[in-house]
Amino acid sequence: MDGIDGTDGTTAxxxxxxRDGTPEAWRRPEDALARAVEVLRAPRPDVLxxxxxxxxxxxxHTALAQLSGVCTFSPTRSCGPxxxxxxxxxxxxxxxxxxxxxxxxxxxPWQGEAELAGRPRPLVVTAATPGDDNGAVLVLVRSDTAxxxxxxxxxxxxxxxxxxAHSDHRATDAAPTQTAASRASANGRARAIAEFTGTHSAAxxxxxxxxxxxDLDDATARRHATELAVTALLDLRRSAELDRTLSxxxxxxxxxxxxxxxxxxxxxxxxxxxxxxxxxxxxSVPTDTAHTARDAVRAAVLLMLEQEKPTRLHVSWRFTAxxxxxxxxxxxGLGLLATDALTVHRTVDRITAxxxxxxxxxxxxxxxxxxxxxxxxxxxxxLAGDPLDGLQPRELEVLDELALGRRNRDIAATxxxxxxxxxxxxxxxxxxxxxxxxxxxxxxxxxxxxPRGPVGxxxxx
Numbered sequence: 001m002d003g004i005d006g007t008d009g010t011t012a013x014x015x016x017x018x019r020d021g022t023p024e025a026w027r028r029p030e031d032a033l034a035r036a037v038e039v040l041r042a043p044r045p046d047v048l049x050x051x052x053x054x055x056x057x058x059x060x061h062t063a064l065a066q067l068s069g070v071c072t073f074s075p076t077r078s079c080g081p082x083x084x085x086x087x088x089x090x091x092x093x094x095x096x097x098x099x100x101x102x103x104x105x106x107x108x109p110w111q112g113e114a115e116l117a118g119r120p121r122p123l124v125v126t127a128a129t130p131g132d133d134n135g136a137v138l139v140l141v142r143s144d145t146a147x148x149x150x151x152x153x154x155x156x157x158x159x160x161x162x163x164x165a166h167s168d169h170r171a172t173d174a175a176p177t178q179t180a181a182s183r184a185s186a187n188g189r190a191r192a193i194a195e196f197t198g199t200h201s202a203a204x205x206x207x208x209x210x211x212x213x214x215d216l217d218d219a220t221a222r223r224h225a226t227e228l229a230v231t232a233l234l235d236l237r238r239s240a241e242l243d244r245t246l247s248x249x250x251x252x253x254x255x256x257x258x259x260x261x262x263x264x265x266x267x268x269x270x271x272x273x274x275x276x277x278x279x280x281x282x283x284s285v286p287t288d289t290a291h292t293a294r295d296a297v298r299a300a301v302l303l304m305l306e307q308e309k310p311t312r313l314h315v316s317w318r319f320t321a322x323x324x325x326x327x328x329x330x331x332x333g334l335g336l337l338a339t340d341a342l343t344v345h346r347t348v349d350r351i352t353a354x355x356x357x358x359x360x361x362x363x364x365x366x367x368x369x370x371x372x373x374x375x376x377x378x379x380x381x382x383l384a385g386d387p388l389d390g391l392q393p394r395e396l397e398v399l400d401e402l403a404l405g406r407r408n409r410d411i412a413a414t415x416x417x418x419x420x421x422x423x424x425x426x427x428x429x430x431x432x433x434x435x436x437x438x439x440x441x442x443x444x445x446x447x448x449x450x451p452r453g454p455v456g457x458x459x460x461x
Contacts, residue, residue: 022151025057036159040166048079051163058152059124061140067093068136068167084141087117097137100125108153109160116141124148126160136164251325252281254290255317258297262315265301276316278325285325289374292350293317293327296358299347300329300370307341308333308368324356324373332367342370343439352435352443388448390432398425402438403445 026032035054042050052064063080065088076093078085092115100110109126116123116139124140138160148156255277266273285293297315304310310333317327339360342348351358356374391399394415401411408426412419426438435441 022149022155023057026152026155032155032159036162039159039163047163047167048077051159052079055140055156055159059140059148059156060142061124062143063141065093065139065141066137067097068164080141084117088139092116093137093139096123096125096139097127100127100137107157108150109157111148111153113145124153124156126156136160136167248284248286249290250281251278251283251285251317251319254285254294258294258315258317261294261298262301265298265305266313269305271305271310272312274312274314276314276318278317278319280319283319286376289325289354289376292354292356293325293372293374296342296347296351296370296372297327297329299342300372303337303341304329304331304333304368304370307337308335310367319376320373323376325376327372327374329370330367331369335362335364335366335368337362337368337370340437340439343437348437348439349443352440353447388433388445388450391429395425395429395432398422399429399441399445400450402426402429403442403450405442 026035039047039051039054048064048066052061055061055064061080063078063084065076065078065080065085067076067090076088076090078088096114096116099114109124111122111124113120113122114125115121122142122145124142126138126140127136255275259273259275262273301313301315304313308331310331312332314330315328317325320326337360339362340348341360342351342358348358351372351374354374356372358370358372360368360370362368388396388399397415398411401414406414408419408422412422415422426441429441430436430438433441433444435444
């Protein structure tokens with residue numbers, strides 16, 4: 001029996017193989033790359049089914065399941081028969097990842113028989129390459145126990161590393177609204193799991209009390225029941241810890257990853273990089289906050305390399321007393337960086353979406369410092385009114401156009417006003433909304449439901 005074809009669960013065969021066990025269809029580099037591109041081009045919801053189709057001739061299987069370390073919104077996904085995939089939990093996948101990590105050699109996926117969805121099954125478990133810290137794991141459920149050749153396992157590992165790197169970049173470059181929604185979802189799931197854990201723990205503790213009572217007869221039954229109840233309690237606790245791991249990451253791990261990402265940017269320069277990791281290394285940082293902090297630092301470093309011509313860069317993270325993660329990039333360059341420089345690549349929008357703020361302090365001849373503050377917790381819902389309530393009808397029209405990303409000239413043509421009038425309205429909008437850039441105003445407008453379209457907003461001036 002071989003792997004699913006992604007449509008009706010029928011099997012597919014890999015054809016002839018080379019001397020190392022790699023199917024001939026995968027032996028030419030251009031063919032392997034074409035299959036990788038096919039997976040990476042798939043829309044986010046279709047990546048796993050497409051990966052299953054592509055892998056059918058490399059490692060035949062009946063189902064796929066993945067645990068992602070970069071998606072706090074939906075960390076587990078599966079593909080295959082629902083009666084099997086519906087019984088696979090994040091805890092199951094985490095256990096398999098730990099088992100594979102302890103037994104895998106030579107950087108190849110682990111293969112063997114292990115319990116999954118209630119019974120032992122032949123599996124291939126592919127974790128992230130050693131050194132990566134996103135915790136991603138892919139599990140292939142096979143229909144037979146025939147060993148997979150090392151050549152095929154090596155190709156599988158490389159393809160999975162490529163898929164995870166692509167997913168990581170998607171998460172890092174997610175739109176601001178997606179980042180905020182992902183963060184809110186992770187916080188809500190963590191609260192729900194904490195509540196359910198408390199409820200279930202209380203129930204199981206109540207069961208233990210009578211089973212331990214000396215008034216009951218069957219000692220053997222009491223012993224076995226007690227062991228099962230204790231195991232269930234430990235599993236519940238471990239599930240809560242796993243969910244926290246998926247939605248947060250240690251500060252030192254997140255910062256170390258940032259440093260690894262900065263090194264290639266400076267490889268062909270004479271710029272010296274000094275780093276100062278957070279002092280509280282064991283403190284956790286929400287995953288989306290870490291993604292945004294790394295993105296902001298990378299953007300600042302690239303801008304300084306291009307415009308500031310520094311000889312030395314200092315990058316630091318630290319926790320502030322008021323519950324912020326503060327990322328600072330300081331360079332000894334020309335000191336000419338503009339205050340709105342970080343609006344490139346939607347960096348400011350992403351910072352604003354998480355309730356953060358940024359500042360650029362440039363002193364000509366002395367250098368530039370970029371500071372980004374990100375809250376470690378989402379703000380509680382406010383009872384205050386709509387932040388757009390203070391805007392006049394014409395200002396709302398201009399803000400609507402800003403939310404569409406239009407320039408002053410285009411806004412003037414659309415609203416039939418002069419470009420200088422547009423600049424006047426933009427200045428008033430920034431002041432009334434309490435923001436410092438067009439990008440921040442646009443992000444605030446999007447959160448408030450703009451743009452509203454051509455009907456119902458534009459009023460006569």
